[in-house]
Amino acid sequence: MSHPHPELGPPPKLPQGGLRVTPLGGLGEIGRNMTVFEYGGRLLIVDCGVLFPEEEQPGVDLILPDFTSIRNRLDDIDGIVLTHGHEDHIGGVPYLLREKPDIPLIGSKLTLALIEAKLQEHRIRPYTLEVEEGHRERIGPFDCAFIAVNHSIPDALAVAIRTPAGLVVHTGDFKMDQLPLDGRLTDLPAFAKLGEEGIDLLLSDSTNAEVPGFVPPERDISGVLGQVFAAARKRIIVASFASHVHRIQQVLDAAHEHGRRVAFVGRSMVRNMGIARDLGYLRVPAGLVVDVRALDDLRDEEIVLVCTGSQGEPMAALSRMANRDHQIHIVEGDTVILASSLIPGNENAVYRVINGLTRWGAKVVHKGNARVHVSGHASAGELLYFYNICKPRNLMPVHGEWRHLRANAELGALTGVPKNRCVIAEDGVVVDLVDGVARITGKVQAGYVYVDGLSVGDVTETSLKDRRILGEEGIISVFVVVDSTTGKIVGGPYVQARGSGIEDGAFASVIPKMEEALSKSASEGVADIHQLQQLVRRSVGKWVSDNYRRRPMILPVVVEV
Known part of the structure; x- marks a missing residue:
């Protein structure tokens, strides 16, 4: 994952007078x-x-x-x-x-x-x-x-x-x-x-x-923002990176020009814009910025909300608005501006948010239909x-x-x-x-x-693979009780599925196959719990693959009594 140079080994000792450069991130991503x-x-x-x-x-x-x-x-x-x-x-x-x-x-x-x-x-x-x-x-x-x-x-x-x-x-x-x-x-x-x-x-x-x-000048955006603000009849919601001070300055200027008040939404946005204002990097006219709790006292046409979530992050304010999981509900006639570019890999998440916002009646302005980002x-x-x-x-x-x-x-x-x-x-x-x-x-x-x-660092590629299987194929758990001496079944098998798309009742046809396999192993003197679990996993896995062409995670539990 870290490089496509399998022929390279650890670097030699750095020669006297040499400089070593080692990128640990940012190349290839x-x-x-x-x-x-x-x-x-x-x-x-x-x-x-x-x-x-x-x-x-x-x-x-x-x-x-x-x-x-x-x-x-x-x-x-x-x-x-x-x-x-x-x-x-x-x-x-x-x-x-x-x-x-x-x-x-x-x-x-x-x-x-x-x-x-x-x-x-x-x-x-x-x-x-x-x-x-x-x-x-x-x-x-x-x-x-x-x-x-x-x-x-x-x-x-x-x-x-x-x-x-x-x-x-x-x-x-x-x-x-x-x-x-x-x-x-x-x-x-x-x-x-x-x-x-x-x-x-x-x-x-x-x-x-x-x-x-050449990249167009940042100030080109001001005219486009002005047009969007002039055409908006209800609330304007702008999503941007919480560190994009220049973009937020343009939003503040447009809001001031069109007689609107601005509220910052999201902890990182509130924190970063407060820092930028205190240090003089953000020029805020007196009375322009209000607390989000003061919005109830303003008419829709007086409100501009500036929030995070321009990349479709699931827990960011804009995504939660699109999912109706936020105190601010999108309504018919709201205007949403995505004032950022798409970071590669985020396209699906962003378009999902755009569709969610549009579903509730918002007009969504983004880089694809207006120059709101350079x-x-x-x-x-x-x-x-x-x-x-x-x-x-x-x-x-x-x-x-x-x-x-x-x-x-x-x-x-x-x-x-x-x-x-x-x-x-x-x-x-x-x-x-x-x-x-x-x-x-x-x-x-x-x-x-x-x-x-x-x-930090405990999640591995293997555990991520397990999560993907759970999310895409579901899980099937099998519980069996066997006699510790003979290895014969004394309870179960009990089968339960979640997210696999297979009804619990359908497993009635695989239970005899498991019983047959376990009985055969008992007659052959196999009593090792791990081997029995693997036997259950193979029996169920083959049945699911043959009948449903699916590969869910199978969790066998074999208990001795």
């Missing part, structure tokens, strides 16, 4: 971003995020990077650099700090404020170092310079890491919006200077490498421009699925990076920068670590 840099026996981590589960991972809340390869080296970690405050870059930090709470966190003001609020829930008080663009900090043997980049959240930073092995630049997530809402441009002159100095290895965002041209990631045109400025000697695409990584590598090759210097790795694959050349040298464990409630 959208999310779970985490990269470990090693020089001189010391470690620097860039980002530590989470991945959200898909339908084939039932019951899972979050997916973490696998810390196995660094777990016995926690004392070697000099810091965790956080490029920005999105969950796929900071959501895994609490789980790493549980293992060593004093690892320093380095990031911008907003990024640190968001992670500190999250860590409070885990009762962890971190050691933090606030930086901003233009700052340069020594973190162990790593000389780190921070560069402003434009993204869909304020205060995003790229990091340039200098060691005697060379200059490495990690872009984080970025785009080149030339008309950003906060006026904070991606600092191309800073990248050009680094290019002149000589970038030995560039780790670059790949998310939109397949998309031609991406926070550079498209192919921007990446080409960026590579011509940076002129990297080696390129390692990051943050993307396989198709994104390959497309990004091809863009680098077009701008002059030698093809053998465009290193396509994925989670767990180790890349060493030695004598100015980046090469894959080995692999480490980098599988999925599942969070299920309070359980």
